[in-house]
Amino acid sequence: MLIPHPLLGLRDAQEFTYLGDARLIERPTSGDEAELADYVFQRDNPAGLHRELWFHEQGDRSWLVVTRNTLTHEILGAELARDVSLARKEGTA
Amino acid sequence: MKFSGFRVVAEALRGHKGWKPLWRDPAPQSEYDVIIIGGGGHGLATAFYLAEVHGIRKVAVLEKGWLGSGNIGRNTTIIRSNYLLPGNQPFYEFSMKLWEGLEQAINFNAMVSQRGILNLYHSDGQRDAYRRRGNAMHLTGAGAELLDQDAVRRMYPWLNFDNARFPIKGGLLQRRAGTARHDGVAWGYARAADLRGVDIIQNCEVTGFRIEHGRVQGVETNRGFIGAKKVGVAVAGSSSRVMAQAGLRLPIESHVLQAFVTEGLKPAIDGVITFGAGHFYVSQSDKGGLVFGGDIDGYNSYAQRGNLPVVEDVVEGGMALMPRIGRARLLRSWAGLMDMSMDGSPIIDRTPVDGLYLNAGWCYGGFKATPASGYAFAHLLATDTPHETATAYRLDRFARGHVIDEKGVGAQPNLH
Amino acid sequence: MTDLSPLCALGATAPRRVTHGALTLAETPDCGLASLALRTGTPPPSLPLPEPGRWHETDGLTAFWTGPGQWLVEMPGCAEVDAAAMLGERAPGASVTEQTDGWVLFEISSTGGAEPIERFLERAVNLDLTRFAPGHATRSTIEHLGTYVLRRAEDRLGIWGMRSAAESLWHALETIAGRQG
Numbered sequence: 001m002l003i004p005h006p007l008l009g010l011r012d013a014q015e016f017t018y019l020g021d022a023r024l025i026e027r028p029t030s031g032d033e034a035e036l037a038d039y040v041f042q043r044d045n046p047a048g049l050h051r052e053l054w055f056h057e058q059g060d061r062s063w064l065v066v067t068r069n070t071l072t073h074e075i076l077g078a079e080l081a082r083d084v085s086l087a088r089k090e091g092t093a
Numbered sequence: 094m095k096f097s098g099f100r101v102v103a104e105a106l107r108g109h110k111g112w113k114p115l116w117r118d119p120a121p122q123s124e125y126d127v128i129i130i131g132g133g134g135h136g137l138a139t140a141f142y143l144a145e146v147h148g149i150r151k152v153a154v155l156e157k158g159w160l161g162s163g164n165i166g167r168n169t170t171i172i173r174s175n176y177l178l179p180g181n182q183p184f185y186e187f188s189m190k191l192w193e194g195l196e197q198a199i200n201f202n203a204m205v206s207q208r209g210i211l212n213l214y215h216s217d218g219q220r221d222a223y224r225r226r227g228n229a230m231h232l233t234g235a236g237a238e239l240l241d242q243d244a245v246r247r248m249y250p251w252l253n254f255d256n257a258r259f260p261i262k263g264g265l266l267q268r269r270a271g272t273a274r275h276d277g278v279a280w281g282y283a284r285a286a287d288l289r290g291v292d293i294i295q296n297c298e299v300t301g302f303r304i305e306h307g308r309v310q311g312v313e314t315n316r317g318f319i320g321a322k323k324v325g326v327a328v329a330g331s332s333s334r335v336m337a338q339a340g341l342r343l344p345i346e347s348h349v350l351q352a353f354v355t356e357g358l359k360p361a362i363d364g365v366i367t368f369g370a371g372h373f374y375v376s377q378s379d380k381g382g383l384v385f386g387g388d389i390d391g392y393n394s395y396a397q398r399g400n401l402p403v404v405e406d407v408v409e410g411g412m413a414l415m416p417r418i419g420r421a422r423l424l425r426s427w428a429g430l431m432d433m434s435m436d437g438s439p440i441i442d443r444t445p446v447d448g449l450y451l452n453a454g455w456c457y458g459g460f461k462a463t464p465a466s467g468y469a470f471a472h473l474l475a476t477d478t479p480h481e482t483a484t485a486y487r488l489d490r491f492a493r494g495h496v497i498d499e500k501g502v503g504a505q506p507n508l509h
Numbered sequence: 510m511t512d513l514s515p516l517c518a519l520g521a522t523a524p525r526r527v528t529h530g531a532l533t534l535a536e537t538p539d540c541g542l543a544s545l546a547l548r549t550g551t552p553p554p555s556l557p558l559p560e561p562g563r564w565h566e567t568d569g570l571t572a573f574w575t576g577p578g579q580w581l582v583e584m585p586g587c588a589e590v591d592a593a594a595m596l597g598e599r600a601p602g603a604s605v606t607e608q609t610d611g612w613v614l615f616e617i618s619s620t621g622g623a624e625p626i627e628r629f630l631e632r633a634v635n636l637d638l639t640r641f642a643p644g645h646a647t648r649s650t651i652e653h654l655g656t657y658v659l660r661r662a663e664d665r666l667g668i669w670g671m672r673s674a675a676e677s678l679w680h681a682l683e684t685i686a687g688r689q690g
């Protein structure tokens with residue numbers, strides 16, 4: 001697979017490591033134990049479009065949010081996780 | 094129709110005209126005591142033990158495709174009970190004991206072959222970890238022997254002992270481990286369950302659950318509604334998709350695992366060998382092909398095909414361990430869906446929906462567990478209490494902090 | 510009195526150099542290296558910094574982009590002096606860290622123009638050559654080893670690798686060069 005890095009263009013997926021569902025960015029802050037357990041352990045695990053975190057470990061060490069189809073491995077886009085996170089904070093502020 | 098040596102000879106003389114299909118092809122009835130979703134190894138084994146051990150025969154196994162078309166039909170066929178943690182090892186040793194009596198129990202040749210598994214170690218630290226694991230295995234009667242380099246050399250003189258980076262220092266041997274004919278296991282359980290009255294219904298896809306007042310009433314399928322007092326789900330990599338129809342999220346990600354077979358060769362490897370410094374395991378099938386595999390690709394996938402970097406990684410592991418594998422030509426490779434759980438261990442438990450039970454999270458080690466998984470799931474379905482070897486496999490163990498994490502890598506499924 | 514003689518990353522007192530066909534690989538021990546990271550709100554440093562995926566040379570110093578807001582700066586001839594302090598003077602308020610001793614630099618040059626270099630790159634590293642013209646620099650892996658690859662010119666590359674894995678990286682590079690030589 002080739003991942004379209006927003007800054008560096010198409011890059012081999014071998015340069016990246018995988019974390020999982022992009023909702024891991026949304027770490028709960030309420031202090032509620034059940035909510036945290038849900039965040040840590042439960043996953044939607046969809047068959048189809050999946051927004052997920054990839055780390056460009058053997059590259060520029062950016063975290064990316066990649067949109068990928070888990071049925072076909074087609075990659076539909078990638079954003080810097082930093083931008084996603086900042087936009088989310090602005091949205092909730 | 095009972096299989097025996099006499100029967101094989103008699104059929105040979107009659108031109109093999111007396112063999113019958115191994116199981117019926119029944120239409121679904123309107124209601125069952127138990128419905129098992131998933132006609133793979135675990136589902137078929139569950140149906141067999143429900144009928145055999147608990148006398149529950151009004152059972153249907155619903156399979157979306159054809160029987161054994163998932164991971165039971167394509168895997169690296171290794172059976173072993175060499176786990177470490179108390180939540181796991183007794184269960185896998187129970188499974189090994191069931192393997193040892195399986196062919197008599199189901200009257201089918203599953204080609205169970207206790208040819209031994211050798212886990213190689215490459216450093217002092219790894220040796221100590223294997224010594225500890227071997228001791229844990231002895232506690233359950235699984236048996237284990239820690240071999241030094243000379244002993245490994247006597248077994249497999251052609252291994253690359255002097256690899257510059259990962260020299261082989263010895264290995265942990267479980268002689269009772271080995272291989273079994275993967276689809277023979279599916280066929281054998283299917284036939285034995287069918288003979289005991291279980292309906293195996295293929296090409297029957299579950300499209301939803303009927304749940305009233307928090308209790309399951311049955312399942313909607315492409316062949317209509319089928320009622321059931323209890324429903325057990327054993328669908329491996331599709332667990333999240335099926336359970337989502339009941340409104341449940343799971344501590345599971347589906348990942349892709351690749352494996353490979355070479356052309357048929359003369360006998361070259363008489364046991365199972367695993368590389369301790371990379372991710373590579375190999376055995377030789379009775380047809381002669383070298384069967385080997387490595388790590389999962391590492392990203393969520395339902396594609397049933399993998400990517401080339403892992404092919405390279407597996408082949409590099411093989412070349413580092415046994416350079417002569419480079420002379421063998423690859424015949425085929427395939428990939429399957431793995432229900433990777435958050436701690437690398439399985440789930441056999443009730444769910445928040447009454448009458449709905451889950452058997453999932455086998456990661457890429459489900460084949461060896463097939464008999465015990467079926468046995469324990471049948472026990473749970475029949476008695477509503479966990480089998481004594483499967484008490485740790487609770488669905489709520491994650492929230493309670495009782496994870497069973499053999500590798501100690503945390504809630505990161507692609508690292509288990 | 511202890512006699513301390515400095516060694517190159519490949520273990521000898523003199524840098525290693527080998528030629529295979531059109532390609533020459535040269536261990537280059539005299540280049541200093543320092544990292545530069547801009548902090549929020551600090552003034553821009555007095556040397557121009559390249560965009561993502563690029564290198565840029567000013568006054569003999571070559572900076573290449575390593576990540577958002579981060580660069581490595583090559584300082585030829587400065588391996589035995591306090592390179593970070595020199596760079597720090599030009600980038601007040603930025604985070605500057607000495608890197609020389611952690612890394613090894615191999616320069617690869619071709620006497621046959623771009624073609625041997627591009628053939629070498631195709632075998633060494635998984636990069637799109639149509640987007641790796643002179644002026645580009647990136648981090649990637651060669652034989653599983655993390656490296657920075659700089660396309661200095663059509664016929665010249667610079668490859669930075671981990672000093673602790675210098676021999677492994679050299680072996681990988683020389684094997685590739687030898688096969689095409």
